[in-house]
Amino acid sequence: KAGVTQTPRYLIKTRGQQVTLSCSPISGHRSVSWYQQTPGQGLQFLFEYFSETQRNKGNFPGRFSGRQFSNSRSEMNVSTLELGDSALYLCASSEGQGEETQYFGPGTRLLVL
């Protein structure tokens, strides 16, 4: 099976702009989770989608949002970008039953200037 893919891989934006990132899970996986990775902060959980519904949400401001489509592909959106949003955004997919391996995509590196 093909692995988790993310597009775009790199992105440069300026403060105040918005951005949309895309994640295509492994075929058959129904859960997609998003994480923000910055140096020293590890992998911070943003949200998880399962069968087109947000199942879990992390402690991020409302500027961060997401959605999942019927084919399990997911997008996340960040509005009104701030310098501190510069990070590697990783998505991970799993079958969605819990207590199972999450498979990560390569990530999208976002730089906000």
Add this chain to the structure above:
Amino acid sequence: GENVEQHPSTLSVQEGDSAVIKCTYSDSASNYFPWYKQELGKRPQLIIDIRSNVGEKKDQRIAVTLNKTAKHFSLHITETQPEDSAVYFCAAEGQAGTALIFGKGTTLSVSS
């Protein structure tokens, strides 16, 4: 919600030595504890996991122990090799269907 603390943040060992990374979690309902390895510029990959009904699990040079009473779990790497150099993340998941929460990572450096 769940909170995971991971120590140490950096660890340097000589090739052939053992390395131990420890994590504590806050949610007593957590049942699933995976460990991920992230090499420089690559995506995190699962190396071993353990569930709450097991106290220890081993896979070749890697082992994980779990103490549910104390709410902590540890990764043990024996006979370390330079290719073990990476960032290691522990994580905890509560009841099935809840979020997987990660620690902040440990940068392991193995020098030859």
